[in-house]
Amino acid sequence: MAKQGETEQKPLRKGMLEKRQAILKGARAVFGRDGYTRASIDAIAAEAGVSSRTLYNHFGDKEGLFRAVLMDSSVAVTTAQQALLERHFHKFRDPEADLYDLAVEWVGGTETHPEHFALVRQIIAEASRLPLDVLREWQRIGPKATRAALRGHLLEAGRAGLLAIDEENADRATRHWALFTAGAVQTESAQGALPLEPEVFERLVREGVELFLGLYGKPQS
Amino acid sequence: MAKQGETEQKPLRKGMLEKRQAILKGARAVFGRDGYTRASIDAIAAEAGVSSRTLYNHFGDKEGLFRAVLMDSSVAVTTAQQALLERHFHKFRDPEADLYDLAVEWVGGTETHPEHFALVRQIIAEASRLPLDVLREWQRIGPKATRAALRGHLLEAGRAGLLAIDEENADRATRHWALFTAGAVQTESAQGALPLEPEVFERLVREGVELFLGLYGKPQS
DNA sequence: TAGTGATTACAACGGTCATTGTAATTTTCG
DNA sequence: CGAAAATTACAATGACCGTTGTAATCACTA
Numbered sequence: 001m002a003k004q005g006e007t008e009q010k011p012l013r014k015g016m017l018e019k020r021q022a023i024l025k026g027a028r029a030v031f032g033r034d035g036y037t038r039a040s041i042d043a044i045a046a047e048a049g050v051s052s053r054t055l056y057n058h059f060g061d062k063e064g065l066f067r068a069v070l071m072d073s074s075v076a077v078t079t080a081q082q083a084l085l086e087r088h089f090h091k092f093r094d095p096e097a098d099l100y101d102l103a104v105e106w107v108g109g110t111e112t113h114p115e116h117f118a119l120v121r122q123i124i125a126e127a128s129r130l131p132l133d134v135l136r137e138w139q140r141i142g143p144k145a146t147r148a149a150l151r152g153h154l155l156e157a158g159r160a161g162l163l164a165i166d167e168e169n170a171d172r173a174t175r176h177w178a179l180f181t182a183g184a185v186q187t188e189s190a191q192g193a194l195p196l197e198p199e200v201f202e203r204l205v206r207e208g209v210e211l212f213l214g215l216y217g218k219p220q221s
Numbered sequence: 222m223a224k225q226g227e228t229e230q231k232p233l234r235k236g237m238l239e240k241r242q243a244i245l246k247g248a249r250a251v252f253g254r255d256g257y258t259r260a261s262i263d264a265i266a267a268e269a270g271v272s273s274r275t276l277y278n279h280f281g282d283k284e285g286l287f288r289a290v291l292m293d294s295s296v297a298v299t300t301a302q303q304a305l306l307e308r309h310f311h312k313f314r315d316p317e318a319d320l321y322d323l324a325v326e327w328v329g330g331t332e333t334h335p336e337h338f339a340l341v342r343q344i345i346a347e348a349s350r351l352p353l354d355v356l357r358e359w360q361r362i363g364p365k366a367t368r369a370a371l372r373g374h375l376l377e378a379g380r381a382g383l384l385a386i387d388e389e390n391a392d393r394a395t396r397h398w399a400l401f402t403a404g405a406v407q408t409e410s411a412q413g414a415l416p417l418e419p420e421v422f423e424r425l426v427r428e429g430v431e432l433f434l435g436l437y438g439k440p441q442s
Numbered sequence: 443t444a445g446t447g448a449t450t451a452c453a454a455c456g457g458t459c460a461t462t463g464t465a466a467t468t469t470t471c472g
Numbered sequence: 473c474g475a476a477a478a479t480t481a482c483a484a485t486g487a488c489c490g491t492t493g494t495a496a497t498c499a500c501t502a
Contacts, residue, residue: 014499014500014501015448015449015499015500016448019448019449033349034350035258035346035347035350037256037258037259038258040488040489040490041489041490041491042489042490050449050450051449051450051451052490052491053449053450053451053491053492053493054448054449054450056490056491056492057448057449061490061491062490062491118346118349121345121346121348122346123414124342124345124346124411124412124413124414125256125339125342125343125345125346125347126256126346127342127411127413127414127415128254128339129255129256135411135414135415136415139411139415143411172428175405175409178408179400179401179404179405179408180400183400183404183405183408184396184400184404186408187399187400187404187407188396190345190348190356190360190364191345191412192345192348193344193345193348193356194348194356194357194360207393235469235470235471236469236470236478236479237477237478240478240479261458261459261460262459262460262461263459263460271479271480272479272480272481273460273461273480274462274463274479274480274481275478275479275480277460277461277462278478278479282460282461283460283461443502444501444502445500445501445502446499446500446501446502447498447499447500447501448497448498448499448500449496449497449498449499450495450496450497450498451494451495451496451497452493452494452495452496453492453493453494454491454492454493455490455491455492455493456489456490456491457488457489457490458487458488458489458490459486459487459488459489460485460486460487460488461484461485461486461487462483462484462485463482463483463484463485464481464482464483465480465481465482466479466480466481466482467478467479467480467481468477468478468479468480469476469477469478469479470475470476470477470478471474471475471476471477472473472474472475472476
């Protein structure tokens with residue numbers, strides 16, 4: 001009766017977890033490369049080095065697998081981005097230089113996790129055919145979590161007197177940071193569909209940081 | 222020998238053009254609704270009220286049809302957006318009010334042509350599997366053409382003394398307009414995947430226009 | 443080491459779909 | 473009208489794919 005794909009509670013056995021993660025990893029690659037519809041179960045199983053039957057035993061069906069992959073990948077990327085924020089704000093002294101360094105890595109996230117963002121492009125294209133709660137859940141554990149972390153760091157920098165940011169404008173500042181840096185690059189590259197020359201990339205990022213500092217930088221800096 | 226799907230030169234006969242456009246229209250709807258892979262040729266033929274064989278006679282194969290649909294749709298949307306620009310800049314007097322009106326319609330373009338932008342989301346998701354020249358051609362007759370028109374109008378408004386825009390900063394101003402208005406809304410709505418509350422939409426647009434005027438508005442206005 | 447559960451190989455089913463050939467039919471143009 | 477071209481209905485082909493059942497094998501745990 002109880003399908004094992006829906007609510008896994010106890011992967012008691014030892015090897016199961018490894019199999020499971022191998023499948024998730026392989027599926028992330030294949031889904032990202034081929035898209036949901038073109039990606040065949042057999043191809044995923046082969047990529048993961050696993051029998052296709054095992055895959056069904058773990059995730060029920062293709063849609064369940066995709067959901068699991070999306071959430072797993074989102075958590076991984078969010079964690080990475082949050083670590084990146086920690087790292088940069090830890091040594092945050094000179095707004096201009098430090099924010100530029102952050103921006104370069106921040107925006108480069110799309111190239112650091114290409115499979116994940118290919119996945120995101122898939123769900124955006126198929127959004128109207130996906131359950132709304134899947135989309136909301138993705139937003140919650142993905143972009144929104146990242147932004148919340150960013151907001152916290154910006155606020156802290158504001159309290160430290162390094163940026164003109166307080167509770168009043170923190171939301172807007174967070175949104176503007178994302179828009180001026182990642183948003184600018186993504187708009188210009190058609191969400192990463194077209195390649196962007198490095199010089200253009202750098203100019204956009206630099207411009208975005210300047211824009212941000214023009215709004216939220218302290219006069220004396 | 223000569224496939225008819227590649228380089229159509231002379232649709233001599235009368236009815237052919239109507240059939241062709243019926244197919245393009247139907248294909249645009251079905252491709253936009255179901256995506257490239259899920260959209261079946263039979264479904265498109267039915268939607269267009271045409272035999273599937275006729276469809277093959279016109280466009281060669283599915284990929285050729287998709288290409289034709291994309292270009293056709295891009296031209297249509299570009300034309301519409303350019304007309305929109307004409308209309309607004311024709312009566313351009315008060316930067317604040319007029320730019321806000323323009324922005325609302327400009328950004329609303331994604332909802333005025335839903336099928337087209339669904340198509341765009343498809344090609345963005347499948348970009349790595351599409352020939353690069355198709356992507357470049359789309360950019361040329363689509364977004365880039367629209368931006369060129371916008372640039373012209375902004376420059377004219379600059380020459381008229383209504384905006385602080387000249388040859389020097391026209392490119393950047395054009396990019397910023399797109400980023401602050403449409404870019405802001407698209408970033409927030411995950412490229413239109415998630416629904417956006419009207420109040421949020423309006424706030425984003427208003428904020429974008431203010432941002433733009435802060436950079437390119439004349440002091441006295 | 444014995445037993446339990448996970449994994450595997452294998453085969454099969456049912457369905458969908460792009461594409462093509464063909465002969466009949468309709469439309470268009472001179 | 474009459475020829476040429478376009479369209480249609482129809483059937484068929486070949487391929488791919490999600491999913492399931494089954495029996496044998498393997499890995500882990502007790």
